Amino acid sequence: MDTTQRTDQQRSADRRRRELLEAADRVVLRDGPQASMNAIAAEAGITKPILYRHFGDKGGLYAALAMRHTDALLDSLRAALDAPADRRERVEATLDTYLTAIEARPQVYRFLMHPAEGSPGDQGFDVGKHSAPLLRRMGEELAQVIEERLDLGPGGQQLARVWGHGIVGMMHAAGDWWLGERPCSRGELVRSLADLLWGRLAAAGDKIGGPGF
Amino acid sequence: MDTTQRTDQQRSADRRRRELLEAADRVVLRDGPQASMNAIAAEAGITKPILYRHFGDKGGLYAALAMRHTDALLDSLRAALDAPADRRERVEATLDTYLTAIEARPQVYRFLMHPAEGSPGDQGFDVGKHSAPLLRRMGEELAQVIEERLDLGPGGQQLARVWGHGIVGMMHAAGDWWLGERPCSRGELVRSLADLLWGRLAAAGDKIGGPGF
DNA sequence: ACTGCATGTTACCGCAAGTAACATGCACGT
């Protein structure tokens, strides 16, 4: 068994895989996280068992799909994070990049955040890892950037990880709420969040008439 | 049709409803968000259609269940938020209260955060409101407290709402990650998050050798 | 021509949400 044939077949399989993923993408873009395997198979012009042969189960397909989008988003975020500007500007650029992304494709974003919650095979109650992979990856990534660039003294590495996940969670929740209610422009939201990270909460004065928050 | 009978019947119905909710509670505590209507009915000693008569559909039951726990948690949080201490201490107490709650009952917490994502009837793609009701309610509540007590100048109300949802998201994501990895004690996590809110991110110095984050 | 293997199909299983139609117990007006 020489290698050329193996490679050939694998190439073809990879191509198919990519085609299937793109079909799945279209369906998810249209139907959100509710996209069914039947629908995806139909969109791809084939039937279910093929999907299962390629991806094992629904979780596998979703994981593969999530990986693509997550990678893409993380690339954008890294670019914003690495821009040649001062810290505040970069934080704002990063927030803006994220918000722009979720604003552009809400369905995909929704899918990434709540992937396959009700699927069987999810039986293990290991509570910790139920968060969306995207959130975790963004948190770890941000933590690394923080730890690399900021001098946080002893315990800085752990502090960076807490902050990474915390900031990502802040961004996510605020973005989610903002996308639903649209209470202000994207720019205003970005500024408000950056202000929060810049300590305006602690610096604000008490309102007259009661003890401060 | 006099009222006494009506009231009587309603009382009885309410009692049943509460019993059913408690049974559902037990099942969710055991099985997490995957709890099936059959299982809940069995635990309550009855059959499915009764559940549907009382709660309409699975979403209804879950909403009722979530309401109970959400109310309880919000009461605890309000207590921490209203304690007679300075702002920093109260923020830390609130964070600690939340983390203690999710640490004590991970299944319930998981259920509250990701309720019935895959249920039909969820077909409307109104993306915004997909976030857990608990997160939204906590965000709004916190926003109100912030807006009531802090002098934020013009635009303060909107700022308070952004911050409310942002802080809650930070708390949630960090807590979620922490619960899964247990990288440090609860106290350390609380301090780290409070530090973040207190502006240490902006105040930190650049690490030698590169531009600061 | 025969084998091996990936690709593709139809037809099925199991399980959970949700519903229709049928039974039963209990307060009421007459």
Add this chain to the structure above:
DNA sequence: ACGTGCATGTTACTTGCGGTAACATGCAGT
């Protein structure tokens, strides 16, 4: 005492989705 209404309860079903088994087909290499 007797039917009438109404809530409570049941069995048995439909629908839809995830997942799989068994069977068909096209195309290398010997």
